[in-house]
Amino acid sequence: MEAVEGFARDSNPAHIRRQFDALAGRIPVLSFSDAEAEQSAYIRAALRQQGRRVRSRALDLMIAATALQHDMTLVTNNPGDYDDIPGLSVEAARIVSGQ
Secondary structure: OHHHHHHHHOOOHHHHHHHHHHHHOOOOOOOOOHHHHHHHHHHHHHHHHOOOOOHHHHHHHHHHHHHHHOOOOEEEOOHHHHOOOOOOOEEEOOOOOOO
16 A cells, blocks of 8 residues: 555656566565564553654554564565564665666
């Protein structure tokens, strides 16, 4: 959902979609199951108890929970969105224009 929203906001959505499809063809696509939902709820509750912002972060927390549940590194253009989630390995995406 976040990826498609990004396409819709871009000045050249077809080009961005082709780039995404090429990348998605090389990486696993993970489902969001009950385990990820539960993990997301625990992360949200912990952050809320710490007085952290959670209302506008539902998708980010779902994405983080999926990475944690599968013991994977999250690669993102927005690493700061995840810096308060304990145990999450995050890498900043390195996107090169024109490729």
